[in-house]
Amino acid sequence: MRKTLFSTIVTALLLLGFSASALAAESPRKRVEEGVGEIVELLKDGRLQDNDKREAALEDISKLSDKYFDYKYLAMMAVGRPWLEMDDNTRDELTKVFRKVLELNYLPKLEGYSGQKINYVKEMVRGDKAMVITEVIDKDKKISVNYRLVKMNGVWMVYDIIAEGISLVKNYRTQFAEILHDGDAQTLIEKLRQKAKELEAAQRAENGN
Amino acid sequence: MRLQFILAFAIVLFAASTALASGPTCPSEQLAQYNFKEDIWDDSGNLVEDDSAASMDQPAAKDLASDPFEGWNRFWFQFNDSLYYGLFKPIAKGYGYVVPEKLRLNFRNFFHNLLFPVRFVNCLLQGKFQGAGLNMSRFMVNTVFGVGGLGDPASAHKKARPEIADGKEDFGQTLGHWGIGNGPYLVWPIMGPSTVRDTAGFAGDYFVSVDTYVLNFWQAIGYFAFGRVNYLSLNLDQYDTLKQGAIDPYQAFKDAYLRLRAKQVAE
Numbered sequence: 430m431r432k433t434l435f436s437t438i439v440t441a442l443l444l445l446g447f448s449a450s451a452l453a454a455e456s457p458r459k460r461v462e463e464g465v466g467e468i469v470e471l472l473k474d475g476r477l478q479d480n481d482k483r484e485a486a487l488e489d490i491s492k493l494s495d496k497y498f499d500y501k502y503l504a505m506m507a508v509g510r511p512w513l514e515m516d517d518n519t520r521d522e523l524t525k526v527f528r529k530v531l532e533l534n535y536l537p538k539l540e541g542y543s544g545q546k547i548n549y550v551k552e553m554v555r556g557d558k559a560m561v562i563t564e565v566i567d568k569d570k571k572i573s574v575n576y577r578l579v580k581m582n583g584v585w586m587v588y589d590i591i592a593e594g595i596s597l598v599k600n601y602r603t604q605f606a607e608i609l610h611d612g613d614a615q616t617l618i619e620k621l622r623q624k625a626k627e628l629e630a631a632q633r634a635e636n637g638n
Numbered sequence: 639m640r641l642q643f644i645l646a647f648a649i650v651l652f653a654a655s656t657a658l659a660s661g662p663t664c665p666s667e668q669l670a671q672y673n674f675k676e677d678i679w680d681d682s683g684n685l686v687e688d689d690s691a692a693s694m695d696q697p698a699a700k701d702l703a704s705d706p707f708e709g710w711n712r713f714w715f716q717f718n719d720s721l722y723y724g725l726f727k728p729i730a731k732g733y734g735y736v737v738p739e740k741l742r743l744n745f746r747n748f749f750h751n752l753l754f755p756v757r758f759v760n761c762l763l764q765g766k767f768q769g770a771g772l773n774m775s776r777f778m779v780n781t782v783f784g785v786g787g788l789g790d791p792a793s794a795h796k797k798a799r800p801e802i803a804d805g806k807e808d809f810g811q812t813l814g815h816w817g818i819g820n821g822p823y824l825v826w827p828i829m830g831p832s833t834v835r836d837t838a839g840f841a842g843d844y845f846v847s848v849d850t851y852v853l854n855f856w857q858a859i860g861y862f863a864f865g866r867v868n869y870l871s872l873n874l875d876q877y878d879t880l881k882q883g884a885i886d887p888y889q890a891f892k893d894a895y896l897r898l899r900a901k902q903v904a905e
Contacts, residue, residue, distance in 0.1 A: 531883070541875060553678075553679060553683065555678050569790060573682075575682070575683060591681045594682065594898050595898060596681050600884075600890055603889045603890070603892070603893040604885055604886040604890055608885070620885045624883075
């Protein structure tokens, strides 16, 4: 009995080390593939199309995205240099409200996904930065979708999505730059908050119909 | 035996959960030391050669356009936006409701096929001889076997076609290909975002377009409007997604237009 218990623990420890290193060693491409796969799996149950279950479904996707997205890094890259002058509270607040705007705007759009094929073209890694090049095949069109990743504590996290050459981070950076030039971080947070409210109201109106 | 299995499982689960929990957190020191250098790769995945000069605050100069006519541009952007929501979107929606998608895709192919001379000439002008040849053979196949371009049998036969983008080619891209910068950003009524270079390109393409020579003024307007509505009915969400998510839609669309064009020029 003692011997078998001992071997069990050894096996478990081995597995433990194995799983931890497997998690760390996962390539950027693998991470993107896995994340996309998990989201597609979530979309299959059709809850997003069901008005009553919609909110719960969106919440699940949001939770899942935490595993693959680094929202703070995304916010930092969208803000750029002024980020360095912000204190921790401001950064957190901005990340939170920016994330909310992104989720409110983009997550419901996943509804349009209907089994489009995704080709993983290539991945590039240098130091703690990586890029994964993919193509989404929609009917007879090819849409280029690229991901930027950063290694955080040994795990690759997505922080930018580039669709047809338009980078999410850079698109917001051009908007943020002007607001931060004329105002300060609080102005930006206030604007984002207003945007979130606007999107929420629009979605509520749509669901009510 | 079962106990051992449960024990092993619990330990693995515990290990995985801690690994996951520590994974996504964002070490603040890593953020604080960040020097905001431009990315290692550009948005298409090409290595940025000179990464010492480029910083995040100064994106590559060739992608930029100045905006001295911001007042004019913002006015027409607003105008086009109202026109989109008040006129084009409802029409495209109704049209999409009545006309089956398959037929709308046929119409899209038809319009695409008719633009062949523009793509062909500009491929040649950019020295893309393979692209010109492919466009030519595709045009022939689709015109003959695709009932005047309604179908797209050429791309149905993937094996015969080398992997090359059948993308947009226009004179604005040709100018960009030979190193001519964007010039100031310009928004035109109805036509939407452009730059001085792309406006000149648009004028150039006018002379190699089929419709210039076979349609009169009102027919040309009808042709344009129908093409636009047909296109919109197939891409209804695109405009809305960018617009609704933006806190400054004008800047968002300007950025999107310039980056899309930069990508097309680079291809």
